[in-house]
Amino acid sequence: MLSDCGNDDESSFSNRLERDIAAACRVGGYLVLGAALPGQSFRRAVRLDTRTRCSCKSVAHMNLFRLLKPYLELPEHANIVRPLEIVQRGENAETFVFFDFSPSLDLHGLLRQQKRLRESMAVVYFRQIVSAVAHCHENLVVVRDLKLQKFVFSGDDRSELKLAGLDDAIVLEKPSDDLLTDKHGCPAYVSPEILQTNSGTYSGRAADIWSLGVMLYTMLLGKYPFYDASPSNLFNLIREGHYDLPSSLSPLAKSLICSMLRQDPSKRLTAWAILQHPWFFRQDAPGSPTIRGKTGVDQMVPEPITYGDTTSMFT
Known part of the structure; x- marks a missing residue:
C-alpha cells in the first residue's frame, strides 16, 4: 500500500495510477506517472523503495542550476517544498528533479x-x-x-x-x-x-x-x-x-x-x-x-x- 504523502485518498490515487500507467516510465528509483497536472508543471511520481508518492519536474540539463539555485540558498522551511533527488537519463539528456510532495489540490x-x-x-x-x-x-x-x-x-x-x-x-x-x-x-x-x-x-x-x-x-x-x-x-x-x-x-x-x-x-x-x-x-x-x-x-x-x-x- 502506498503511504499518504498527498491529499488524495487511496482509491482516487489508484484510479489515476490506472489512467497514467500507459505513460509511466521508470527513472532511477522512481516511477514517473503521466503528464503534468493541469495548471501545474509537476508530474506525479512514486518512490519505488518506499512506495511513497512524490513529484518530479523534468528540465534540460543546461537549466538545472537555474532551477535549483533558489533551493540551495534557502534553509529548510515547513511551507516550502524541497528537492529529494536529481536523476539524469543519459549524457546531456533531460534531467528529473524529484520533490518531497505529491501534486494535488492547490x-x-x-x-x-x-x-x-x-x-x-x-x-x-x-x-x-x-x-x-x-x-x-x-x-x-x-x-x-x-x-x-x-x-x-x-x-x-x-x-x-x-x-x-x-x-x-x-x-x-x-x-x-x-x-x-x-x-x-x-x-x-x-x-x-x-x-x-x-x-x-x-x-x-x-x-x-x-x-x-x-x-x-x-x-x-x-x-x-x-x-x-x-x-x-x-x-x-x-x-x-x-x-x-x-x-x-x-x-x-x-x-x-x-x-x-x-x-x-x-x-x-x-x-x-x-x-x-x-x-x-x-x-x-x-x-x-x-x-x-x-x-x-x-x-x-x-x-x-x-x-x-x-x-x-x-x-
Whole structure:
C-alpha cells in the first residue's frame, strides 16, 4: 500500500495510477506517472523503495542550476517544498528533479470548490503563505509570480500548505538591493510599478507583497481585486488601484489588504511586518481550519487569467 504523502485518498490515487500507467516510465528509483497536472508543471511520481508518492519536474540539463539555485540558498522551511533527488537519463539528456510532495489540490482549486473562505480559515492558510515568503525574502530570494496556484496542500486534512516551486524566483546578490529590471508575473497578480512604461527598476520584495495582497483579497471575497478579460483593461485597473472592500470584511482584514495593495511600493508592509499584523491574532482563529459551505455565497474565483506570453504587455 502506498503511504499518504498527498491529499488524495487511496482509491482516487489508484484510479489515476490506472489512467497514467500507459505513460509511466521508470527513472532511477522512481516511477514517473503521466503528464503534468493541469495548471501545474509537476508530474506525479512514486518512490519505488518506499512506495511513497512524490513529484518530479523534468528540465534540460543546461537549466538545472537555474532551477535549483533558489533551493540551495534557502534553509529548510515547513511551507516550502524541497528537492529529494536529481536523476539524469543519459549524457546531456533531460534531467528529473524529484520533490518531497505529491501534486494535488492547490489553493486556487480549493477556492474554485468553496468560492471563498471564512476569515478564521484564511488566517490559518495566509499565515503559512506569508511565512514561506518571509523566509524567502530573509534569505535573499524574491519569489516572483506569486499566485494561489503555487501553494498546494500536503495532507489529507488540508491544514498545511507548501510553496510548490521556485521556478521564477530570483536570488539577490545583496540584502539591501532587491531592484529587478525584468517584468514578470501572472497578469491578475502583477503590481502597478511593473506595468509602468517609464520604470527601469522595481523592488522585487515589494512586488511579492502586492501579489500577497491580491491572494488574500481573493481568498476572502472569491474574486480578484482587479479583473477584466482584456489585458489592457486589466492593467489599467491595476494602475488606477481602485478596488472594493465590502462591509462583509472585518476592519482588520481591510487594514491588512490595504497595507499590501498600496500603490507606492515603499509604503507596503514587509513580509515579516505582515505576520505581526493584528488580523493574525484574531480570537476566533482556530488551530486548524474548517471550510465554508456554499450557502449564501454568490462569488466565484475565475479561472486563472492567461494571455500567452505576457512579457511584451509589461513594457
